[in-house]
Amino acid sequence: DTTIEQATAAASGAAATERFRGKQRTEGAEVDTKRVDTLATELLTAAYDIIRRHQVTYAEYDALKSWLIQVGEDGEWPLFLDVWLEHVVEEVASENRQGSKGTIEGPYYVHGAPSLPAEAKLPAREGEEGTPLLFQGQVRGVDGAPLAGAHVDIWHADNDGYYSQFAPNLPEWNLRGTVVADDQGNFKIHTIQPAPYQIPTDGSCGKLIAAAGWHAWRPAHLHFKVSAPGHQSITTQLYFTGDEHIGDDIASAVKPELILDPTPATDGHGREVTYDFVLDKA
Ligand code: MBD
Ligand code: FE
Numbered sequence: 271d272t273t274i275e276q277a278t279a280a281a282s283g284a285a286a287t288e289r290f291r292g293k294q295r296t297e298g299a300e301v302d303t304k305r306v307d308t309l310a311t312e313l314l315t316a317a318y319d320i321i322r323r324h325q326v327t328y329a330e331y332d333a334l335k336s337w338l339i340q341v342g343e344d345g346e347w348p349l350f351l352d353v354w355l356e357h358v359v360e361e362v363a364s365e366n367r368q369g370s371k372g373t374i375e376g377p378y379y380v381h382g383a384p385s386l387p388a389e390a391k392l393p394a395r396e397g398e399e400g401t402p403l404l405f406q407g408q409v410r411g412v413d414g415a416p417l418a419g420a421h422v423d424i425w426h427a428d429n430d431g432y433y434s435q436f437a438p439n440l441p442e443w444n445l446r447g448t449v450v451a452d453d454q455g456n457f458k459i460h461t462i463q464p465a466p467y468q469i470p471t472d473g474s475c476g477k478l479i480a481a482a483g484w485h486a487w488r489p490a491h492l493h494f495k496v497s498a499p500g501h502q503s504i505t506t507q508l509y510f511t512g513d514e515h516i517g518d519d520i521a522s523a524v525k526p527e528l529i530l531d532p533t534p535a536t537d538g539h540g541r542e543v544t545y546d547f548v549l550d551k552a
Contacts (some may be wrong), residue, residue: 279473
């Protein structure tokens, strides 16, 4: 039998749901009855307004109910929320930051990637497909001081748009690592250029996209969490100039400051780009 396990919405959804349960942010989220009342009431009021203005029918109400049930069964709540809501939560959370722009985390971060030295190649398969990419830079504070030993946690999709631990047949930590910057805050990461990413089309989120006549694409991107003692961590993504979907990311997570313009690598292999991360004081 030569069947190869295929990536499915339900399998990556289940993995993302499981992952979320282990990393939920709870600081400052004790139940505040008054705040829950305000937020839940305003959310429902917005829904009443939509139902009245658009004369929503019982058939549409049942379609919504059935779709919401299916989102849970597919494990696609993390995907749905991170694609369509997280960008506004991130906007509010980072309003007062001076350092580098951040953007959404998305559903595919995994804590605990292998620790790697300041110059490192990300874990990859033998002959990993894709244009080689050298991503290098420095981590600094807003005052310009280099942040020695800063952690640059990076994860990204492969040349087919798949993330390790969320698609089958990939080594556990493929294209994931925690790079520890040197005493000048510098790092050099050797990896490959990720492919544009299409969110799963065979699950509930895909069904919504098809029913609404949208597309399922995110531009190619590298994900990062950058941290250093005494500083605020940033969660961000970097994109590539000229990407077909740079202007219509399904997750609305592109910002002009996050677009890279790599040049041919000086060693003749693939491309290279320099980008510095600037962290605010804690
Ligand atoms: C991704 O790779 C991603 O980064 C986001 C935000 C949502 C779905 C898939
Ligand atoms: Fe992603």
